[in-house]
Amino acid sequence: MSEHSDRTTQAAEPATDRGGADRATEAFVAHRNLLFTVAYEMLGSAADAEDVLQETWMRWVGVDPDTVRDPRAYLVRITTRQALMRLRTLRRRKETYVGPWLPEPLLTAPDVADDVELAEGVSMAMLLVLETLTPTERAVFVLREVFGLEYDEIAEAVGKNPVTVRQIAHRARNHVAARRPRGTVSRAENRTALAAFRRAVETGDLQNLLDLLAPDVVFLSDGGGVVQAALSPVTGAASVAGLLTAGLGRIAGSASVQAAQVNGHAALIVQIGGRIEGVIAVRTEDSLITGLYFVRNPEKLSRLEEETSLRRQ
Template sequence: MSTPNGTEEFEAHRSLLFTVAYEMLSSAADAEDVVQESWLQWADVDQREVHSPRAFLIRIVTRQALNRMRTLSRLREKYVGQWLPEPLLTTPDVANDVALADSVSIAMLTVLETLGPTERAVFVLREVFAVPYDEIAEALDKTPATVRQIAHRARRHVAARRPRTRVTRAEQEEVVERFLVAIRTGDVDALLTVLAPDVVAVGDGGGLAPAARRPLEGAKRVADALAAVGRYDGLVVHATWVNGAPAVRIDLDGQPVGVASVQVAGGRITGIYGIANPEKLTRLDRETLLAT
């Protein structure tokens, strides 16, 4: 039975609410702020009038996240270099939920950044969390018919940009392991065997850490850049799990200075998302619980 102010009910949904906010914002810090703001609203609600706590809480979080998205979009216009989502340390178990792992992958979150705030909210709520159209309409103050149209448009937009090839967890792990060994040795030839010829690497330093301002294209250019990492004294490169997938983490003096999330197809890496902005590396030492 819920406590009078709904604390128990809210805590039971906290991971879900964080996941909703994170998928809409691509920022753990902002997602946590949204969850906290949502708690303050929830605490003032008469619990006896709430028929579905899950639906009610998702509605609150959605509205809070939309407000935050509009502010963030203006800030990101001034961002130095390429902007990438904030990576989260997750357990390997997240990969067992294929739909969740796909939706929180760095690649997918990067695609979602190309949607407008309302389209992104509709896509996330419908495609990831299976929220009924009428509940989405209520959260967004729109008609169900309008929400259906937005959902159709958003699905088409995402389908045209999302990675088309799905690989097994075993294949992803095997490719990442080869990638890891090649980076550690700084061996350009070994890197060329694991990189697809048309690989694209995107780096995010936010003006606070070294990173290419524009994507690097082609296996040779990317391999040369990665080989330099392996030859840098003091850097430790090891495997980790980020956003539901195997990834590579780079440490200096025991602290993370970078993480690389990769796309795999045909046994090779086709895309690399390298995040070095220190402000985005603060959650790599504690696992984040995600839920749908």
């Protein structure tokens, strides 16, 4: 069991369970990584996903296991409902967020990258697309398209009837299809782009990196009003190149850059003086960088210290 799962179960474990794990605890631990993944995909925040799991656990320990036919489905239903409530709160919080909001990056194990659907679902680009859905649309899309739940299961989780859920799923699928990045992310192209970025950070030589920028590239940086970052999206190769020239010129030589798997894709973790300054992720299409995501908000960098396990089953 991970440190995070220890914290979740111990915080609310009733006295009758202290002598050993009962069936309810075993079921929760068995499905915990799945539940975290559901919550994270709905919220884009690991910290809030952990809070949702805490709330799920509090409700789960009050249920008689003998009355539950399918613990996995029951737990997913509780998690989804709690995440929906939290998502509505987050939306209000984001209205006053300083600068662009980016998902909280996760250091992920290699097996996440091997699961193409899961890796695409938790990618920075896809999580940003999901931000454009309503809370219910997001829940339905995630449960159907990523986790493959049946419509009747989703209906119970979101408090709608199956016919309505089918309509919501269709609407959400069309919405995402119109906004999601074109094509499939190429691992080789991402590695090439990140290698150029790494050389630019370490040497200050931007030429190889600039050659990879698409004409309509978009740069988003998230400082959360805590550290310096662009306060609005920067678009276009010339504008992004100018920003990178100024920014990388300041840290070239003083920064160390580590390649890592973040949200199921290759990314770079930037450190200065042994402290994590941010994580850089890219989106590539046709061998060119179309999206650059730089998370610098210190409150979002804690999950880069250890791997987070994500699961679809």
